[in-house]
Amino acid sequence: MTLFCTNCGKEADKNAEFCPHCGEKIVEDNLVKEYKKNVSHTKNPNPDNIIKRKVKILYALVTLFFVILFLGSYILMKTKGY
Ligand SMILES: [Zn+2]
Incomplete structure (x- = not known):
């Protein structure tokens, strides 16, 4: 084998x-098969990963919205002050 x-x-x-070659600990053949299966599995993203990605984008948009809101109110306050 x-x-x-x-x-x-x-x-x-x-x-x-x-x-x-690299010093990694050697595992048995069945573990290599398991490893390859996991690799091919990650190539096809499951719905969980897509949802997580969408949530990340949503968080980024919400953060961006608050930044714009903060900057907008800051500029408005400054212009009102003058
Ligand atoms: Zn190696």
């Missing part, structure tokens, strides 16, 4: 505990 490094993906000796 050949083991593959989960960090660099290169072949490593089955008796080796650490990858000779």
